[in-house]
Amino acid sequence: EVQLVESGGGLVQPGGSLRLSCAASGFKFGSYWMHWVRQAPGKGLVWVSRIETDNSGTLYADSVRGRFTTSRDNMKNTLFLQMDSLRAEDTAVYYCAKMNGYGYFDLWGHGSLVTVSS
Amino acid sequence: DVQLTQSPSTLSASVGDRVTITCRASQSITSRLAWYQQKPGKAPKLLIYKASNLESGVPSRFSGSGSGTEFTLTISSLQPDDFATYFCQQYDFDWSFGQGTKVEIK
Numbered sequence: 001e002v003q004l005v006e007s008g009g010g011l012v013q014p015g016g017s018l019r020l021s022c023a024a025s026g027f028k029f030g031s032y033w034m035h036w037v038r039q040a041p042g043k044g045l046v047w048v049s050r051i052e053t054d055n056s057g058t059l060y061a062d063s064v065r066g067r068f069t070t071s072r073d074n075m076k077n078t079l080f081l082q083m084d085s086l087r088a089e090d091t092a093v094y095y096c097a098k099m100n101g102y103g104y105f106d107l108w109g110h111g112s113l114v115t116v117s118s
Numbered sequence: 119d120v121q122l123t124q125s126p127s128t129l130s131a132s133v134g135d136r137v138t139i140t141c142r143a144s145q146s147i148t149s150r151l152a153w154y155q156q157k158p159g160k161a162p163k164l165l166i167y168k169a170s171n172l173e174s175g176v177p178s179r180f181s182g183s184g185s186g187t188e189f190t191l192t193i194s195s196l197q198p199d200d201f202a203t204y205f206c207q208q209y210d211f212d213w214s215f216g217q218g219t220k221v222e223i224k
Contacts, residue, residue: 035213045154045162045205045215059212095161102168103209104152108161 002026002107004096009112016086020112022079022096027107030074033099036081038092039111048094049081064090086116120144120208124216130224137193139219141206146186150210153182153191156218157202165204166191196221 008020022034036048049070050059058070069082079096093113097105121144131137141151149169154162164173166182169189179194193200201223206216 037215044218045156045207047213047215050213103150103213104164104167104207105154105162106164106167106173108163110161 004098004107004109006094006096006109006112009094009114011115011117012086013118014087014116016116017082017084018086018114019083020081020094020096020114022081022109024077024079024098027098029072029077034070034072034079035097035099035105036068036070036079037095037097037105037108038090039095040089040092043092045095046092050099051079083114086114088116090114091116120147120211120214122206122208122214122216124204124206124219126219127217128220128222130222131196132224133196133198135196135224137196137200137221139191139204139206139221141184141189141191141216143187143189143208145211147208147210149185150208151182151184151189152207152209153180154205154207155200155202156205162205193221 005023012018035050038048051070067085071080093111095111096109098107100106123142125140151169153166156162165176165180170182181192183190203218203220205218
């Protein structure tokens with residue numbers, strides 16, 4: 001089955017760290033750029049980061065640059081988002097998404113909730 | 119950064135209605151625009167890509183149009199399964215989303 005499954009979310013204190021994982025199956029993971037998108041409770045979608053087919057090409061939204069790091073393990077078909085120096089405003093459901101060759105997202109995970117609170 | 123502005127933010131409609139949602143870009147994005155449907159607690163689902171191309175498996179009552187800075191998503195005859203929130207996304211200059219349009223039951 002073609003799918004993306006996120007894990008690793010939870011409750012973390014401000015200033016803390018968390019690492020999200022996104023396990024891919026059913027397609028050739030290493031051939032596609034991957035993205036992270038987040039959605040704060042009751043709010044819209046916000047693009048977070050992109051990684052190219054290998055770990056050399058990454059891009060981040062201004063709001064997370066310098067605090068978040070996206071990486072991937074193509075041998076294990078897994079995408080990661082390392083989140084450091086977390087703030088209350090990072091509270092959101094985090095989705096991983098597969099980008100096809102044209103630039104839009106044709107497959108999304110179910111999301112992982114990250115709550116930053118003391 | 120390219121800003122996308124959707125209107126309206128909320129739309130009340132009845133089953134069978136024709137519904138149109140607009141997405142305006144702060145600069146030209148040619149036709150590099152997608153539309154997604156999201157239901158509560160679920161991941162977004164791709165409906166339309168390249169402004170007017172219907173994703174495989176999406177009902178033909180959904181259609182998209184536009185280019186440059188103004189785009190529309192139309193549902194020709196609203197069905198019970200269509201009550202959801204709809205987002206536009208541009209992929210011409212990095213990636214960004216509109217704020218969403220919630221289609222609710224009138």
